[in-house]
Amino acid sequence: MNAQLPPALIDLLPADCRATAELLNRGCACISVDHESLRRELAASDRGAPVDEWLASRPHLFADSMVFVSEVHLERMARTIAAVERVVALPAYRQRVLAYAPAVAQHSPAAAGVFLGYDFHLGPQGPQLIEINSNAGGALLNSRLLRAQRACCVPVAQMMPPSVPLERCFLDMFRNEWRLAQPAAAAVRPLARVAIVDEAPAEQYLAPEFELFRQLFAANGIEALVADAAELSYDGERLRCRGEVVDLVYNRLTDFALAEPGNDSLLQAYLADAVVLTPHPRTHALYADKRNLLALGDQEWLQAIGVGDSDRELLASSIPRTEEVTPRNAESFWTSRRQWFFKPVAGFGSKAAYRGDKLTRRVFAELARGGYVAQAVVSPSERRLLIDGVEQDFKLDLRNYVYRGAVQLVSARLYRGQTTNFRTPGGGFAAVLAVPGQPGGAHRR
Numbered sequence: 487m488n489a490q491l492p493p494a495l496i497d498l499l500p501a502d503c504r505a506t507a508e509l510l511n512r513g514c515a516c517i518s519v520d521h522e523s524l525r526r527e528l529a530a531s532d533r534g535a536p537v538d539e540w541l542a543s544r545p546h547l548f549a550d551s552m553v554f555v556s557e558v559h560l561e562r563m564a565r566t567i568a569a570v571e572r573v574v575a576l577p578a579y580r581q582r583v584l585a586y587a588p589a590v591a592q593h594s595p596a597a598a599g600v601f602l603g604y605d606f607h608l609g610p611q612g613p614q615l616i617e618i619n620s621n622a623g624g625a626l627l628n629s630r631l632l633r634a635q636r637a638c639c640v641p642v643a644q645m646m647p648p649s650v651p652l653e654r655c656f657l658d659m660f661r662n663e664w665r666l667a668q669p670a671a672a673a674v675r676p677l678a679r680v681a682i683v684d685e686a687p688a689e690q691y692l693a694p695e696f697e698l699f700r701q702l703f704a705a706n707g708i709e710a711l712v713a714d715a716a717e718l719s720y721d722g723e724r725l726r727c728r729g730e731v732v733d734l735v736y737n738r739l740t741d742f743a744l745a746e747p748g749n750d751s752l753l754q755a756y757l758a759d760a761v762v763l764t765p766h767p768r769t770h771a772l773y774a775d776k777r778n779l780l781a782l783g784d785q786e787w788l789q790a791i792g793v794g795d796s797d798r799e800l801l802a803s804s805i806p807r808t809e810e811v812t813p814r815n816a817e818s819f820w821t822s823r824r825q826w827f828f829k830p831v832a833g834f835g836s837k838a839a840y841r842g843d844k845l846t847r848r849v850f851a852e853l854a855r856g857g858y859v860a861q862a863v864v865s866p867s868e869r870r871l872l873i874d875g876v877e878q879d880f881k882l883d884l885r886n887y888v889y890r891g892a893v894q895l896v897s898a899r900l901y902r903g904q905t906t907n908f909r910t911p912g913g914g915f916a917a918v919l920a921v922p923g924q925p926g927g928a929h930r931r
Contacts, residue, residue, distance in 0.1 A: 628897040681712075744767060824843040
């Protein structure tokens with residue numbers, strides 16, 4: 487790690503935390519990750535965990551450097567999230583978005599849904615909400631990464647956050663889901679067994695996080711199994727995994743409607759409220775369908791359903807223009823394609839998403855059939871890093887991990903190319919450091 491920031495850079499740090507964060511992202515290329523500390527954090531619950539194997543097979547999972555974000559921007563993201571949550575709670579909003587949701591979303595369990603991911607770009611007008619995900623991965627990995635950060639100089643050291651026991655926060659969230667969805671059972675016994683479920687979980691890129699969650703549950707008296715949905719069975723009363731009764735399923739599937747045949751046992755148990763499923767299809771329908779951004783940006787409609795002026799103004803300035811692509815309007819989108827980013831309505835991550843200026847006629851003809859939204863391009867902010875002795879600019883997005891409206895953790899993803907990809911040397915998850923905004927504050931020498 488570098489011993490200190492260049493003196494000239496320190497002298498230039500302005501009092502405005504937004505400008506300070508931008509300057510640090512351009513000028514502080516220091517390595518902030520203590521790799522030995524990161525290995526210890528990843529192996530904290532199990533010294534036999536194959537940490538070296540995880541990191542060797544996923545060399546771009548973690549970036550070497552932190553990202554600086556102003557407290558002003560962090561606070562604005564939190565206010566935007568709170569405004570979205572207030573709209574989602576309105577009956578008129580739910581009626582609108584559930585009208586185009588899969589039938590399974592009509593089932594309304596009491597569980598709230600863990601790890602909503604509100605993803606933002608930092609555009610010229612401040613944070614822009616580009617999408618919401620209902621099963622956002624990476625929270626536990628990022629909590630360990632955050633604890634492995636080391637300050638490169640005194641000004642950065644003064645901004646380092648206190649150690650926060652995020653694992654306890656995550657555990658409490660799952661226990662609360664159990665209490666919400668199964669109050670009678672929760673009144674007589676605690677959450678006892680969890681299944682962490684994905685399709686072929688061992689083959690997933692974030693498989694190490696599944697194992698970390700298993701270890702976290704086990705260390706706190708909750709038996710946990712990492713399993714494929716095909717390993718689940720339902721006898722009409724109880725959901726089982728490998729013969730063991732399951733209280734709660736931590737759902738990492740990207741079959742958001744549980745429509746695939748291999749997920750039928752889970753679907754039936756979910757509809758019968760025989761298991762707590764979190765997140766669940768209704769969570770996805772209410773938050774993560776990309777068409778919902780049209781509703782959240784429809785100012786006249788929001789006013790008509792009773793959304794207050796301040797929330798409408800905040801959402802209008804924080805959500806990029808989003809429109810549905812249909813065969814009827816497709817040609818106009820093709821003509822103006824460079825202004826748009828095209829996303830599948832039920833997509834996740836960057837799968838099947840396209841930047842308009844990279845689209846071919848053939849691909850556009852496929853998405854023009856329907857099932858896509860077009861979102862006004864918001865260029866992401868950048869982080870300049872030194873990779874193999876060469877300065878390189880990385881794009882970044884910011885993910886807010888949220889439960890019941892409360893932001894638990896903010897992390898960044900660094901990448902090059904069209905979208906986040908975990909394939910960029912030097913890129914990956916990055917810890918976020920809040921830059922204070924008080925004049926003459928910690929960022930001053």
